[in-house]
Amino acid sequence: MPTLRPQHLPHPAVRPARHCSAHPAAPGRAQELTRFTQLVAEVLAGQRDPVQLRDHMSGPAYGMLRRRAGAYAVSRCPRLRRTHLRSPAPGVTEVSCVIDCGARHRALALRIESAPRFWLCTTLETDVRHR
Numbered sequence: 645m646p647t648l649r650p651q652h653l654p655h656p657a658v659r660p661a662r663h664c665s666a667h668p669a670a671p672g673r674a675q676e677l678t679r680f681t682q683l684v685a686e687v688l689a690g691q692r693d694p695v696q697l698r699d700h701m702s703g704p705a706y707g708m709l710r711r712r713a714g715a716y717a718v719s720r721c722p723r724l725r726r727t728h729l730r731s732p733a734p735g736v737t738e739v740s741c742v743i744d745c746g747a748r749h750r751a752l753a754l755r756i757e758s759a760p761r762f763w764l765c766t767t768l769e770t771d772v773r774h775r
Protein backbone atom coordinates (compact mmCIF):
# COMPACT_ATOMS: atom_id res chain seq x y z
CA MET A 645 0.00 0.00 0.00
CA PRO A 646 1.54 3.37 -1.02
CA THR A 647 2.12 5.93 1.67
CA LEU A 648 1.70 9.66 1.31
CA ARG A 649 4.76 11.72 1.96
CA PRO A 650 4.17 14.85 4.08
CA GLN A 651 4.51 17.17 1.08
CA HIS A 652 1.50 15.44 -0.53
CA LEU A 653 -0.80 15.93 2.42
CA PRO A 654 -3.12 18.93 2.30
CA HIS A 655 -2.10 21.85 4.47
CA PRO A 656 -4.20 21.69 7.66
CA ALA A 657 -5.11 25.39 7.45
CA VAL A 658 -6.53 25.07 3.93
CA ARG A 659 -10.06 23.85 4.21
CA PRO A 660 -12.82 24.74 1.80
CA ALA A 661 -15.69 26.73 3.24
CA ARG A 662 -18.84 24.69 3.75
CA HIS A 663 -22.07 26.00 2.28
CA CYS A 664 -25.42 25.50 3.97
CA SER A 665 -28.01 27.33 1.96
CA ALA A 666 -30.67 27.47 -0.67
CA HIS A 667 -28.80 30.49 -2.09
CA PRO A 668 -25.14 29.40 -2.20
CA ALA A 669 -22.44 31.94 -2.93
CA ALA A 670 -20.58 31.57 -6.21
CA PRO A 671 -17.25 29.74 -5.78
CA GLY A 672 -15.22 32.90 -6.50
CA ARG A 673 -17.34 34.90 -4.07
CA ALA A 674 -16.96 32.23 -1.36
CA GLN A 675 -13.17 32.34 -1.75
CA GLU A 676 -13.22 36.14 -1.62
CA LEU A 677 -15.32 36.19 1.57
CA THR A 678 -13.14 33.52 3.19
CA ARG A 679 -10.06 35.66 2.40
CA PHE A 680 -11.79 38.73 3.87
CA THR A 681 -12.56 36.73 7.03
CA GLN A 682 -8.85 35.83 7.29
CA LEU A 683 -7.99 39.55 7.05
CA VAL A 684 -10.48 40.36 9.84
CA ALA A 685 -8.84 37.63 11.97
CA GLU A 686 -5.45 39.26 11.36
CA VAL A 687 -6.81 42.60 12.59
CA LEU A 688 -8.21 40.91 15.69
CA ALA A 689 -4.78 39.35 16.26
CA GLY A 690 -3.12 42.77 16.02
CA GLN A 691 -1.23 41.90 12.85
CA ARG A 692 -3.08 44.15 10.41
CA ASP A 693 -4.31 47.75 10.58
CA PRO A 694 -8.15 47.89 10.59
CA VAL A 695 -8.11 50.86 8.20
CA GLN A 696 -7.17 48.41 5.41
CA LEU A 697 -10.68 46.88 5.65
CA ARG A 698 -12.68 50.09 6.12
CA ASP A 699 -14.02 50.23 2.54
CA HIS A 700 -15.69 46.83 2.95
CA MET A 701 -17.34 47.52 6.33
CA SER A 702 -20.36 49.49 7.49
CA GLY A 703 -19.80 52.15 10.18
CA PRO A 704 -20.97 50.00 13.12
CA ALA A 705 -19.04 46.90 11.95
CA TYR A 706 -15.88 48.96 11.39
CA GLY A 707 -16.26 50.54 14.84
CA MET A 708 -16.53 47.09 16.40
CA LEU A 709 -13.44 45.93 14.49
CA ARG A 710 -11.44 48.95 15.68
CA ARG A 711 -12.48 48.39 19.31
CA ARG A 712 -11.55 44.69 19.16
CA ALA A 713 -8.33 45.07 17.13
CA GLY A 714 -5.54 43.20 18.87
CA ALA A 715 -7.90 41.37 21.24
CA TYR A 716 -6.68 37.94 20.10
CA ALA A 717 -3.01 38.94 20.61
CA VAL A 718 -1.14 35.98 19.16
CA SER A 719 2.50 35.75 18.11
CA ARG A 720 1.82 33.96 14.83
CA CYS A 721 -0.70 34.51 12.07
CA PRO A 722 -4.16 33.23 13.03
CA ARG A 723 -5.56 30.46 10.81
CA LEU A 724 -9.15 29.90 9.83
CA ARG A 725 -10.58 26.52 10.76
CA ARG A 726 -14.06 25.13 10.07
CA THR A 727 -15.37 28.03 7.98
CA HIS A 728 -19.08 27.94 7.12
CA LEU A 729 -20.93 30.17 4.67
CA ARG A 730 -24.70 30.47 4.91
CA SER A 731 -26.98 32.56 2.73
CA PRO A 732 -30.26 33.19 4.55
CA ALA A 733 -31.52 35.38 1.69
CA PRO A 734 -30.36 36.43 -1.78
CA GLY A 735 -27.56 38.98 -1.48
CA VAL A 736 -26.77 38.08 2.14
CA THR A 737 -24.00 35.73 3.29
CA GLU A 738 -23.21 34.86 6.87
CA VAL A 739 -19.68 33.63 7.54
CA SER A 740 -18.87 31.81 10.77
CA CYS A 741 -15.57 30.22 11.63
CA VAL A 742 -13.23 28.99 14.29
CA ILE A 743 -9.84 30.68 14.33
CA ASP A 744 -6.75 28.82 15.47
CA CYS A 745 -4.73 31.27 17.56
CA GLY A 746 -2.14 28.79 18.77
CA ALA A 747 -2.89 27.90 22.36
CA ARG A 748 -6.53 28.94 21.98
CA HIS A 749 -9.30 28.78 19.40
CA ARG A 750 -11.59 31.78 18.90
CA ALA A 751 -14.97 32.31 17.24
CA LEU A 752 -15.80 34.88 14.55
CA ALA A 753 -19.00 35.60 12.63
CA LEU A 754 -19.63 38.14 9.85
CA ARG A 755 -22.73 39.19 7.92
CA ILE A 756 -21.99 40.30 4.38
CA GLU A 757 -24.55 42.08 2.20
CA SER A 758 -23.90 42.38 -1.49
CA ALA A 759 -24.91 44.57 -4.38
CA PRO A 760 -24.06 44.05 -8.05
CA ARG A 761 -20.66 45.78 -7.89
CA PHE A 762 -19.61 45.57 -4.23
CA TRP A 763 -20.21 43.90 -0.89
CA LEU A 764 -20.22 45.24 2.65
CA CYS A 765 -19.67 43.60 6.03
CA THR A 766 -22.57 44.92 8.13
CA THR A 767 -22.13 42.85 11.31
CA LEU A 768 -19.10 41.47 13.12
CA GLU A 769 -19.31 39.24 16.20
CA THR A 770 -16.45 37.72 18.17
CA ASP A 771 -16.10 35.76 21.38
CA VAL A 772 -14.31 38.78 22.94
CA ARG A 773 -16.70 40.41 25.39
CA HIS A 774 -15.37 43.90 26.06
CA ARG A 775 -12.54 45.94 24.71
